[in-house]
Amino acid sequence: MSDDEKNPAREVITDYAQAHFRYFRTADGTVYAQKNGHPVARPIRSQGTTGSHRQELMVGLFRDGRGVFNGTALKEALDLIEALALTEDVQPTHIRVAPGFDGATWLDLGRNDGKSVRIHPTGWDILTPDPQEVCWRRTQLTGELPLPAKDTDGKGIDLLLRLCNFASAETECLAIAWLIGCLEPSVPVPAPFLTGPQGAGKSTGGRMLVRIIEGMSGDLRRAPKDEENMITAxxxxxxxALDNLSHLPPDLSDLMCCIVTGAESIKRALFTDGDVVRSRYRRPMLLTGIDVGVIRPDLAERLLPLRLVRPRVRRTEAELWTEYAEILPVVLGSLLDLTVKVRAAQADTPTDLRMADFAHLCAQLDTATGFGSLAAYRASLDDLNDDVIEGDLLAQTVLKHAAGLDTGAEVRMSSSEWLHCLTGLYSGEECRPLKGWPTTGKVLSDRLKRLQPTLAARGVLIDWGRTSSARYIEMTRPATPPPHQQDAAF
Structure with a gap:
């Protein structure tokens, strides 16, 4: 009788698993299995359609002649392995991009052999990452990228821009800056909003940008109806990438802000009363649409408007995507070459912009290429501020009131007094309730806090304070313009 026949099935499975797989846990306590020498890790409890650890363990046992085991033995073995793994070191898993050792970053090509791109300070290489350095996590949304081409001399960027219908050179350099930002896991990037008239190729352009990072299976989708589905996606x-947005309700707007700059979601773990599941997320986003209506000020600071124009010559979908698939290796290679140059460039970080990391990336891109991406980014934010003001009656009324103040003047009033003052300015002597207008001093104060950056960009400063007896809101029209307006004056 063989040793395998003498040992219980669960021991045979456990010994085989520990010999052929590495088990570890993430910070949230999820246990992953990683085949020896391969960078892709799978949660041992997953039953996903992309392949579960249970399936690869069963296949390995069968092909190595260890036998076919029933579900009970597999469950008992995996329960023991999971318990043992909870005592191991913590290591994160990553989707598509990941930080590496010595300042390098990795790009997962989604290939079965695990080959990935390592972007380092002096160049980039196609390698199989050390499992101790990078653990990839894959889902059905993880498409395969082609092997990027070497020595492209930057022609891939020109090939890409020739297929897109961007309205100006400024828009093109902002799109390139966003693509470079998508390859940096630690840098939050604003969400491009592809807009333009009907027939401008917004959806097609969005797919082209997304597929450079996500492969040919990457696509646009409709916005989920609730927060839970959005976080899952x-x-x-x-x-x-969300397609054909026609309006942004407040909940979706706030959620997009969280996705762009990072947040954490907590929900109850299944089949438990007190345990929870933590979901941390910060992802690049891309939006398309003709017009999304009123944009809230906090989201406006996180958007990157990219305007497209209608093409003069129409092409069939089949012809367009066939050409795109052919040039994608060259496009990806050129983007990687440019990313290395941009990261090596030295540039000051603008201190007056909300998305300072992306602004710094734009400054580095300008240093490396001579583009005007930082100026284009400032101009795009200025346009978005105009959109916010045009869609907000309170912002328009505050600016109208501030226009009557002397330069350097400071006005302090309580929130209720400001409400009476601004309401009278907007509606005249009637002071009747207005649809969408603040109804109390507290509501007014909250609205002004959201509008504070937008108003500051137009030279009106709002601040809050209190005296010994009451709180007040202070409105100031400073003598000096905002920093970026000063820069434009020279």
């Missing part, structure tokens, strides 16, 4: 991929 965001967690399963790297770039979240």
């Amino acid at each position: 965001v967690a399963a991929g790297w770039v979240t």
Whole structure:
């Protein structure tokens, strides 16, 4: 009788698993299995359609002649392995991009052989990452990328821009800056909003940008109807692309802000009373649409408007995507070459912009190429501020009131007094309730806090304070313009 026949099935499975797989846990306590020498890790409890650890363990046992085991033995063995793994070191898993050792970053090509791109300070290489350095997590949204071409001399960027219908050179350099930002896991990037007239190729352009990072299977999708579905979609991929948006309700707007700059979601774990599941997420986003209506100020600071124009010559979908698939290796290679140059460039970080990391990336891109991406980014934010003001009656009324103040003047009033003052300015002597207008001093104060950056960009400063007896809101029209307006004056 062989040793395997003498030992219980669960021991045979456990010994085989520990010999052929590495088990570890993430910070949230999820246990992953990683085949020896391969960078892709799978949660041992997953039953996903992309392949579970249970399936690869069963296949390995069968092909190595260890036998076919029933579900009970597999469950007992995996329970023991999971318990043992909870004592191991913590290591994160990553989707598509990941930080590496010595300042390098990795790009997962989604290939079965695990080959990935290592972007380092002096160049980039196609390698199989050390499992101790990078653990990839894959889902159905993880498409396969082609092997990027070497020595492209930058022609891939020109080939890409020739297929897109961007309205100006400024828009093109902002799109390139966003693509470079998508390859940096530690840098939050604003969400491009592809807009333009009907027939401008917004959806097609969005797909082209997304597929450079996510492969030919990457696509746009409709916005989920609730937060839970949105978080699930965001967690399963790297770039979240939403198509044909016609309006942005407040809840979706706030959620997009969280996705762009990072947040954490907590929900009750299944089949438990007190345990929870933590979901951390910060992902690049991309939006398309003709007009989304009123944009809230906090989201406006996180958007990157990219305007497209209608093409003069129409092409069939089959012809367009066939050409795109052919040039994608060259496009990806050129983007990687440019990313290395941009990261090596030295540039000051603008201190007056909300998305300072992306602004710094734009400054580095300008240093490396001579583009005007930082100026284009400032101009795009200025346009978005105009959109916010045009869609907000309170912002318009505050600016109208501030226009009557002397330069350097400071006005302090309580929130209720400001409400009476601004209401009278807007509606005249009637002071009747207005649809969408603040109804109390507290509501006014909250609205002004959201509008504070937008108003500051137009030279009106709002601040809050209190005296010994009451709180007040202070409005100031400073004598000096905002920093970026000063820069434009020279």
